[in-house]
Amino acid sequence: MAAKRFAVLDVARGLAVIAMVIYHFSWDLYWFGFVDWPVAEGAGWKTFAGMIAGSFLLLAGVSLDLAHHEALRWRSFWRRFFLIAAAAAGVTLVTYFTFGSSFVRFGILHCIAAASLVALPFIGRPFWVALIAAVFLLTLPLWADSPAFDGQIWLWTGLGTPDFGSVDYVPLAPWAGVTLAGLALSGAFRQRETWDRLGRLSLSGRLGRTTQLMGRHSLAIYLVHQPVLYGLVWLVASLGPELDRAGDAFISNCASACQDTLGTSEICTAACTCTLDHLKADGTWTLLVTDPADQSLRTRMNDQYLLCLADPEQRPPVNR
Structure with missing residues (x-):
């Protein structure tokens, strides 16, 4: 039954x-x-x-x-x-x-x-x-x-x-x-x-x-x-449009590391976003994704991060 x-x-x-x-x-x-x-x-x-x-x-x-x-x-x-x-x-x-x-x-x-x-x-x-x-x-x-x-x-x-x-x-x-x-x-x-x-x-x-x-x-x-x-x-x-998963991961990891030092979520997210924008504008980001171990590229990234940390609102130059 x-x-x-x-x-x-x-x-x-x-x-x-x-x-x-x-x-x-x-x-x-x-x-x-x-x-x-x-x-x-x-x-x-x-x-x-x-x-x-x-x-x-x-x-x-x-x-x-x-x-x-x-x-x-x-x-x-x-x-x-x-x-x-x-x-x-x-x-x-x-x-x-x-x-x-x-x-x-x-x-x-x-x-x-x-x-x-x-x-x-x-x-x-x-x-x-x-x-x-x-x-x-x-x-x-x-x-x-x-x-x-x-x-x-x-x-x-x-x-x-x-x-x-x-x-x-x-x-x-x-x-x-x-x-x-x-x-x-x-x-x-x-x-x-x-x-x-x-x-x-x-x-x-x-x-x-x-x-x-x-x-x-x-x-x-x-x-x-x-x-x-x-x-x-x-x-x-x-x-649809290509999503930048690597870029999103960079901002997330960068902001997390930044907050361990500064403890300010808004400033860290803004600085990391600014860094990514500049790296994309001058072509460094594409090279970094291809070869993330390149020390010269990482140095350029770190230098840009420090600049953006000092002024998170700066915008990358527009290529004409």
Whole structure:
């Protein structure tokens, strides 16, 4: 017998999908230089990404409990597992050709598939058993981290230091603990008959129906949305005016270094912008981008920076 669908669960998954699309679209805009938001390294953005990943993993645990708490429906379980595993393999393959060495080795789909296997022994058990296992996995990196797990072979564990950068990395520890927490949460809800009350919520308004539809097709949206968004932003970047990512990076790094000395954001940004304008005007910038290690060019850049620091409002001469 098929497991009952809960509108509130589909809505929750749909909201996670919306948040995921917002994050990935922001990342694409940052990658192509349309915005200077610190999507890749900002603490707030990292927290946002972690909350999105955690939402999907928590809901995966809830779904496992709702679908299998009475008895494991093996055919349904393995069908879902191999579908997610195949999708994860596809993500690895596509990102290998798109991002090179930063391809996804063990991302959110890999973790959901593996966490489903980890959760198997706890399905149908009292909720507190899964809760104890969740705490164990969530805290595992705090006390079991070891150089023995460094490198590629054990990267999936989350207990070592990876020797790579990846656009998506969600290891089993601590993240599988979130799936077990979802399993425990759903079990506690069943024990307290919370699901009976939540099951009465239809959320049948237009917004509710749309969000539920997205939640029911979250895997398909996950696989399709990023190639579409990335392709659209790439197309705009290709057809539109060329963006000076190197120049933006120079101003950002220059202003950051300047503030360490002067501590004045406005003056530093103005001085660095002035420096870049002068370097572009006399052709030095093009030479620097081509050969950033050239000491004479760097000396010229530093001299111009000192001049601009003294007078940030000066303008480069106009070539006639």
